[in-house]
Amino acid sequence: MKYLLLIGSLLLSSWTQAEVQHFARFQYQGQIHYGLIQGKQIQTLTGDIFADYVLTEQKLPLNKVRLLLPAEPQKVFAVGMNFASHLSSPSDEPPPLFLKLPTSLIASGKVIQLPADADNVHFEGELVLIIGKQAKNLSEAEAEQAIFAVTVGNDLTDRNWQSQDLQWLRAKASDGFAPIAPIMAVGADYNNLLLTTRLNGKVVQQENTRHMIHKPAKVVSYLSRYFTLMPGDLVFMGTPGRTKALNHGDKVSVRIEQVGTVENQIQTQR
Numbered sequence: 001m002k003y004l005l006l007i008g009s010l011l012l013s014s015w016t017q018a019e020v021q022h023f024a025r026f027q028y029q030g031q032i033h034y035g036l037i038q039g040k041q042i043q044t045l046t047g048d049i050f051a052d053y054v055l056t057e058q059k060l061p062l063n064k065v066r067l068l069l070p071a072e073p074q075k076v077f078a079v080g081m082n083f084a085s086h087l088s089s090p091s092d093e094p095p096p097l098f099l100k101l102p103t104s105l106i107a108s109g110k111v112i113q114l115p116a117d118a119d120n121v122h123f124e125g126e127l128v129l130i131i132g133k134q135a136k137n138l139s140e141a142e143a144e145q146a147i148f149a150v151t152v153g154n155d156l157t158d159r160n161w162q163s164q165d166l167q168w169l170r171a172k173a174s175d176g177f178a179p180i181a182p183i184m185a186v187g188a189d190y191n192n193l194l195l196t197t198r199l200n201g202k203v204v205q206q207e208n209t210r211h212m213i214h215k216p217a218k219v220v221s222y223l224s225r226y227f228t229l230m231p232g233d234l235v236f237m238g239t240p241g242r243t244k245a246l247n248h249g250d251k252v253s254v255r256i257e258q259v260g261t262v263e264n265q266i267q268t269q270r
Helices: 004-012 140-146 159-164 169-173 216-226
Strands: 021-028 031-038 041-048 052-061 076-079 097-100 105-107 111-113 125-131 147-154 178-180 183-186 194-199 202-208 234-236 251-256 260-267
Touching (some): 021 041, 076 216, 097 216, 125 194, 125 216, 140 216, 147 216, 147 251, 147 260, 159 169, 178 260
Parallel strands (some): 076 234, 105 178
Antiparallel strands (some): 021 031, 031 041, 041 052, 147 183, 194 202, 194 251
C-alpha cells in the first residue's frame, strides 16, 4: 500500500517525454534487480545498470515488487547555499559542500524516527544527482557524462545542531536524514525542472532548478578534484525557499517533474 502514492505520482508525471527513462532498483521473490519502469510494469534488466545492461523479457506489475533505494552509494555529497531564495553563495567561487552518510538514506514511504533530542528538524526538498562511473579530475564537459541520472531527495536538517556542532555531522547525517525516491530518471534536463515540496499537502517550497547557483556539471567537476567518484554516489544539490521545523505526524512530500516523488512521515520521541 505504501507504494500506491509513488506509483500514482509516476503515472501522472511527464512520461509523454520519451527521452526520459525511469529506472528503479527493486526486490522480487527475495532477489534484487534493476528494471525499466513502463506504465504500471517494470521490465527487469541484467548486467550493470551503470555500464552495460540488457533488458529481459520479464515484465512485473509495479504493485507486486518492493521498490528500494535507487543505488548503494559509497559517498553522499551535498551542496549548501545553492538557491538565492534560501541562502546564496558567490557563483564565481567553489560550491559550499558537506557530507551526508549512506546510513542517513531512507526509502520513500518509510516513517522517519527522529532522535529524542532532535527538536528543530527542517525539511529541504532537493534534486539529487546519481553518478554513473568512476571518475577523477573531470572538466565540466566531462562531468556531464558522469551524471547517470537524477532522483528526488529531502535533506533533513536539525538547525540547532547545525549551529552547535563543529561540523554538520549530526545536523545533516543522522539516520533517516536523507529520504530519497527509488526512481532514477535518465535523460531529464536537470538544469530545468520544477521542484515542489508539500508539508501535510500544502505547498511550502516551489522553484525551478534553473535557479541553482552552482550547476551540476560545476559541482561534479569540483568534487572530482578531491574525491574519486564511484557509480552510485549521490549529490544533493541544495534547497530553495524557506523551511520550517517539523512536528510529530507531519508528512513531507517532495516532487520533481519528470523524475518522481519522495514522501515520508515524521515521528518524534519527545
